[in-house]
Amino acid sequence: MENNNKIKWGIIGLGNIANQFADDLLLLEEAEIVAVASRNKDKAAEFAKKYNCHKGYDSYEALFADASVDIVYIATPHDSHAELSIKAMQSGKHVLCEKPMSLSYPDAIRMIETSIKHNTFFMEAFWTRFLxxxxxxxxxxxxxxxxxxxxxxxxxxxxxxxxxxxxxxxxxxxxxxxxxxxxxxxxxxxxxxxxxxxxxxxxxxxxxxxxxxxxxxxxxxxxxxxxxxxxxxxxxxxxxxxxxxxxxxxxxxxxxxxxxxxxxxxxxxxxxxxNLGKGYTYEAMECHKCIRNNRIESQLWSHQNSLDLSRIVEEIKNQIGLSFS
CATH class of the missing domain: 3.30.360.10 (Dihydrodipicolinate Reductase; domain 2)
Incomplete structure (x- = not known):
């Protein structure tokens, strides 16, 4: 990717967080929202119109298949983070996935392994780290x-x-x-x-x-x-x-x-x-920096950092008897 080219974003899961993130992306000249997706076609069309995006898909898979998308921001409910991140990376897309990256430590490992296997950038969206x-x-x-x-x-x-x-x-x-x-x-x-x-x-x-x-x-x-x-x-x-x-x-x-x-x-x-905007700008800028430098992880919030935190959360989940099954 040429350094003077914009990083082209796709966004899936078009709720409140996605709106805040998209608002902040508009503040960055180096970013462009080229595609959005929702299971609800009308919601996708409305979101696309709001952010002057020409593509509003009614399936996530369609967005993953869009060759114009460089990186996918995943803002769907927690239970789908792992599978959607993996599918996106298997499609050759870079991924910024909302926290928590998964609901289990084994799924977190699978996500990182997919990033390494497919040589795609992956970062858990801990925006606070970059403020x-x-x-x-x-x-x-x-x-x-x-x-x-x-x-x-x-x-x-x-x-x-x-x-x-x-x-x-x-x-x-x-x-x-x-x-x-x-x-x-x-x-x-x-x-x-x-x-x-x-x-x-x-x-x-x-x-x-x-x-x-x-x-x-x-x-x-x-x-x-x-x-x-x-x-x-x-x-x-x-x-x-x-x-x-x-x-x-x-x-x-x-x-x-x-x-x-x-x-x-x-x-x-x-x-x-x-902060610039709400503050999501800084994590987006970190994604741009890593992608332009052909890195599959951030040095400030690395794959290992995400795995360490996931392991800590997993221990607490087990200790308090929390189960999502």
């Missing part, structure tokens, strides 16, 4: 600005009305707090502290076996992470990183932070870093 605030905070922590990191506190919580139903409460689609939003605080703990030595997790379920809220304690050699996810209550959604010489607090909501505060030597320093 300026998160990148800068991680750099400060790694440089020892707050000393040795000893404590991470992060949560992701909001109230959803179960009576209204929807994907969040649909067991067949991988609903529940852990897989929908719990992966965010787990991601933060992972990039800051790595793989824990021990995990303790407890959940509260609804009658259908969906975890409504899940609390997690991750034990490290000399640090702990206290994490929480809920779809039945709210929180301040700040993230705290405390070390032996200082503390960093990411602005709320921390997973899309537009800045952070550093508390050190009895002094607070405020850092403001506004």
């Amino acid at each position: 300026p605030s998160v990148k800068e905070v991680l750099e400060k922590v790694n440089k020892g600005i707050i000393g040795e990191l000893r404590y991470v506190k992060a949560d992701f919580a909001f109230y959803a009305d179960e009576k209204q139903g929807g994907r969040l409460f649909n067991k067949n689609q991988g609903g529940g707090a852990l897989f929908d939003i719990g992966v965010y605080p787990l991601f933060l703990s992972y990039i800051m502290l790595g793989i824990p030595k021990e995990i303790i997790a407890k959940s509260i379920y609804n009658a259908n076996g969906i975890d409504l809220q899940t609390a997690m304690v991750l034990q490290y050699e000399s640090a702990q992470a206290i994490l929480h996810a809920s779809i039945v209550s709210e929180s301040d959604m700040k993230a705290t990183l405390s070390g032996t010489e200082g503390t960093i607090v990411l602005n709320a909501p921390w997973f899309v932070a537009d800045g952070y505060s550093l508390f050190k030597d009895n002094h607070e320093t405020v850092f403001s870093l506004s």
